[in-house]
Amino acid sequence: MAGCVAMPDPPPRPEDLSALAAQYDRPSATLPVDLVQRLIDEGRRRSELGDLLNRLRFVRTAISDTSIGLHQNGNADDFLLQGVINARVPCPGDGPEPTTDGEVNGLLRLQLGVEDSRLRRGFSGSAERCRLLAVSPSAPDQRVLVSATMVGDLGADLGIGNTMPGDILLKLTDVTGSLTGETGTIDLSEHAYHFRLVRGDALEVLFDPASLGLPDLGTVVFALRADGSYVLRESRGEWVCGGGGEACVLR
Amino acid sequence: MRAALIWLVVAVVLALGSVSSRAWAYQEKGEERVDYTAYTLRPWELSVGPFKAEAGVPGGLMFGTYLPTWAIGPFVDMTIPTGFVKLRDPFGGPVAASARVTVVYFDARSLAADATQNSGSRAGLLVLPIEATISARYQRYVSQSLLFTYVFASAGGKEPSDTSIRGAAGVSNFSISTMLEVRVTQVFSLTLLARVLAHQGNAHVTAQFSEGSTTVDADLGARPRQREFVACAIPGVAFSWEHVNLHLGLGYGTWWLPIVELPLTTPQIIPDLSFYVRF
Numbered sequence: 351m352a353g354c355v356a357m358p359d360p361p362p363r364p365e366d367l368s369a370l371a372a373q374y375d376r377p378s379a380t381l382p383v384d385l386v387q388r389l390i391d392e393g394r395r396r397s398e399l400g401d402l403l404n405r406l407r408f409v410r411t412a413i414s415d416t417s418i419g420l421h422q423n424g425n426a427d428d429f430l431l432q433g434v435i436n437a438r439v440p441c442p443g444d445g446p447e448p449t450t451d452g453e454v455n456g457l458l459r460l461q462l463g464v465e466d467s468r469l470r471r472g473f474s475g476s477a478e479r480c481r482l483l484a485v486s487p488s489a490p491d492q493r494v495l496v497s498a499t500m501v502g503d504l505g506a507d508l509g510i511g512n513t514m515p516g517d518i519l520l521k522l523t524d525v526t527g528s529l530t531g532e533t534g535t536i537d538l539s540e541h542a543y544h545f546r547l548v549r550g551d552a553l554e555v556l557f558d559p560a561s562l563g564l565p566d567l568g569t570v571v572f573a574l575r576a577d578g579s580y581v582l583r584e585s586r587g588e589w590v591c592g593g594g595g596e597a598c599v600l601r
Numbered sequence: 602m603r604a605a606l607i608w609l610v611v612a613v614v615l616a617l618g619s620v621s622s623r624a625w626a627y628q629e630k631g632e633e634r635v636d637y638t639a640y641t642l643r644p645w646e647l648s649v650g651p652f653k654a655e656a657g658v659p660g661g662l663m664f665g666t667y668l669p670t671w672a673i674g675p676f677v678d679m680t681i682p683t684g685f686v687k688l689r690d691p692f693g694g695p696v697a698a699s700a701r702v703t704v705v706y707f708d709a710r711s712l713a714a715d716a717t718q719n720s721g722s723r724a725g726l727l728v729l730p731i732e733a734t735i736s737a738r739y740q741r742y743v744s745q746s747l748l749f750t751y752v753f754a755s756a757g758g759k760e761p762s763d764t765s766i767r768g769a770a771g772v773s774n775f776s777i778s779t780m781l782e783v784r785v786t787q788v789f790s791l792t793l794l795a796r797v798l799a800h801q802g803n804a805h806v807t808a809q810f811s812e813g814s815t816t817v818d819a820d821l822g823a824r825p826r827q828r829e830f831v832a833c834a835i836p837g838v839a840f841s842w843e844h845v846n847l848h849l850g851l852g853y854g855t856w857w858l859p860i861v862e863l864p865l866t867t868p869q870i871i872p873d874l875s876f877y878v879r880f
Contacts, residue, residue, distance in 0.1 A: 357803050357822030412815045419812030420819065429804070433821035439814055450814045464821060 358433040360463030364474035367503035367544075371519045374546050374556050378568030379584045381559075385567075386589045386598040389559055390582050393572020396555045399538060400545035401574065402484040402494055402529060404442070405553045406520060409475075409502065412439040412460055414513045417469060421511030426467040431510065435462040435469070441480035444493035456480040456497075468507040475500050477522075484529065496527030496538060519546045551576040554583075630693070634839070635663065636848075636875065637780035637794060638746040639699035639736035641689040648846075650877030652859070661689035661699075667860050670705070681707050683860060701732040705861055726756045730862040741784070748778040752862050773802035774863065782839070790839040792850065794873070796857060798831035798864050831855045831864050835873050848875045 381389065400406070416437045424431060437460045440452035449455060460475035476499045484492035503519040521544040529536040546554040552575045560566045571583040582589040582598075591598040633640035635648070635655070642648055642657030648665075649655075655665030663686070670681040685703035707726040729752065736746040753773045778796040785791060804823040809816065833854025840847045850873030855864045 356805065357824065358805065358820050411813065415812040415815035416817050419810050419815070419817050422812070423808065423810050424806075424819075424821070424823070428826060429823035430826055431821050431823050433819065435821075436818040438816050 360432060360465050360470065361434050361461055361474075363463070363470070364472050364501040365521070366472060367501060367519050367521060368471070370521070370544065370556070371503050371505060371517070371546070373569055374517075374519065374554055374571055377556065377571045377584050379559065379570045380586060381567060381570065381582075381584050381589065383598060383600075385559065385564065386582060387591060388562075389570055390572065390580065390589070390591060390598075392557065392559075392562060393555060393570070393582060394574070394580065396557055397545065397553055397572060397574045399525075399540065399543055400553050400555065402492070402538070403496060404482055404484065405545075405547050405551060406458075407547065407551065408439055408442060408458060409460070409520065410514075410518055410547060412437050412458060413462070413469070413473075413504070413508070413518070415439070416460075416462065417508055417510055417512055420464075424510070426510040429467070431464050431467045433464050435464055436460070437462065441477070442482050444481040444483045444495075446483075454481070456495075460502075464510075465507075467510050469504070469510065471504040471507050473502050473504070475502065484531075492529055492531035494527060494529050494538070496525065498522040498525040498527075514549075517546055517548045520544060548573075632841070633736075633744070634780075634782060634841075635687075637734075637748060637778065638744070639689060639697040639734040641687055641699065642879070646879060648877050648879045650875065652875060652877070655685075661691055663687040663689075667705075670860065679707065681705070695738045697736045699734045699736075701734070703728075703730045703732075703860070703862075705729075726754065728752065728754045728861040728863070732862075743784070744782050746780040748776075748780070750776045750778065750862055752776070754861070754863065771806075772804040774798060775800040775802070776857070776862070776864070788840055788842060790841070792837045792839050792848065794833075794835045794837070794850065794852070796833050796854075796864075798855070801825055801831075829866070831866075833857070833868075833871055835871055837873055844878050844880050846875075846877050846879060848873070850874070 416435055420426065420435070438452070439458050440450045441455040441458060442448035443451065443455035456477065456479035458475065458477050458480060460473055462473045463470040477497055480496050482494050484494050500520055500522050502521070505517045505519070521542065522540070523542045525538060525540040525543055527538040529538055544556070548554060552573050554571050554573045556569055556571050558569050568585065572580065573583060574580045586600060588601050589598050590601055631643045635642055641661055641663040642655060644657050644659040646657045647654070652669065653665055653667045655663055657663050665685050667683040670683045674680050683703070683705045685701060687699055687701040689697055689699040705728040730750055731752070732748055732750045734746055734748045736744060738744045751773065753771070755771045776796055777799050778794065781793040783791045806819065806821050806823065808819045810819070811817070833852055833856065835850040835852025837848055837850025852871045852873065854868050854871060855866070856869060856871050857864045
């Protein structure tokens with residue numbers, strides 16, 4: 351009789367991205383130097399969409415806010431919490447300054463499971479007619495309108511009250527949208543796209559050179575840092591290419 | 602000096618009790634204690650004190666309410682209706698059984714409005730203690746009662762214009778209590794009340810809050826990380842004159858909040874006082 355109040359179940363687990371996250375951690379390729387520049391160019395191309403989406407930094411903000419809000423409004427120290435969290439955050443908008451008008455800017459929705467007072471590492475969500483201003487020094491004022499479903503991985507369960515998930519891996523599917531700038535409108539549609547936002551706001555994309563018709567070398571990770579510099583990571587370390595036609599070196 | 606006065610008062614009270622000509626003590630049929638026992642007031646008998654008022658009606662029924670909840674309402678601009686009904690078995694033997702249901706409702710609309718600076722805010726708390734009791738008189742001088750108390754509490758709130766406060770919560774628990782009463786004189790009795798929390802149920806909370814620009818809808822259950830032993834023991838004394846009744850106790854353990862019957866979490870010294878007039 352005393353157990354009349356049931357604990358709500360966490361939501362079904364979304365697609366497990368932990369194996370993909372492990373590939374980001376440990377790319378398998380061993381590259382000959384003559385392929386590096388080509389793969390860096392490919393990495394830059396593949397990172398464009400994530401970069402145009404402002405690396406979806408506001409996903410991290412939404413998760414941090416959720417964790418802080420749960421800590422402030424609940425008592426995870428004395429109680430074990432379990433259940434479902436649905437968070438929504440307005441997209442920043444494509445005006446000169448970010449705004450919080452969800453009806454105009456569109457919404458990002460996230461669903462997270464809570465178990466043992468921790469946010470599960472895997473989560474799902476969607477971007478609904480999300481408007482934002484692409485930050486690109488070379489082409490300012492590019493307005494992005496995008497919708498997509500997503501699953502994500504925080505790398506590890508996040509303790510309630512912790513503010514900064516270290517790395518966030520995002521996999522977008524059924525991406526529809528457009529990029530509008532001075533040169534016209536570009537279609538951003540993609541069937542599936544994944545990238546990882548790591549500490550320091552670097553954006554990483556994982557790909558297999560074999561998809562370009564190259565020999566099967568394993569996977570590589572292209573990392574675009576917040577300051578615009580980049581490296582190509584493979585099994586032995588990182589390739590860095592200097593400007594002015596200098597040779598790429600493995601560090 | 603103060604201690605001497607206290608002892609003098611106690612001695613006078615005991616003396617008065619010992620020379621009383623009539624057995625007014627609780628174990629007499631129809632004169633039993635009704636708190637923490639299965640017994641009820643006699644038909645049309647009233648019991649009034651600063652804490653509660655109750656009345657017996659035919660059929661082993663008893664109704665009552667807690668007076669402080671009504672009294673403080675105007676001061677906190679909050680209505681707190683309370684009431685209980687108790688039904689005793691019809692047999693009237695030395696072993697009695699009863700069931701009792703209490704309803705407490707806090708309409709905390711004004712508090713919520715103050716807290717949120719929004720006159721449209723609403724908040725409420727419903728507490729429903731349900732009690733089953735068995736009492737037995739071993740002999741004329743001793744009676745013991747066993748109480749099983751289930752409490753369900755449900756809280757809800759709504760803040761219509763911004764989303765900082767909105768939600769609902771439910772929690773339940775189950776306690777077992779026993780009251781032992783040993784009559785020493787016709788008026789004077791020794792009492793011992795012991796309580797233990799047998800089960801703390803889960804809490805279920807649905808809430809909406811905002812943090813930064815993020816709005817969060819939470820549907821969460823909560824269960825204590827540690828199942829602590831929650832109990833108390835309160836020895837006391839009771840005086841029962843023809844109409845006036847006084848019960849004093851001092852114990853240690855977890856204090857069960859009066860009326861709502863929900864235990865606090867920190868053990869402490871527990872004073873217990875009740876005073877009422879039966880007529």
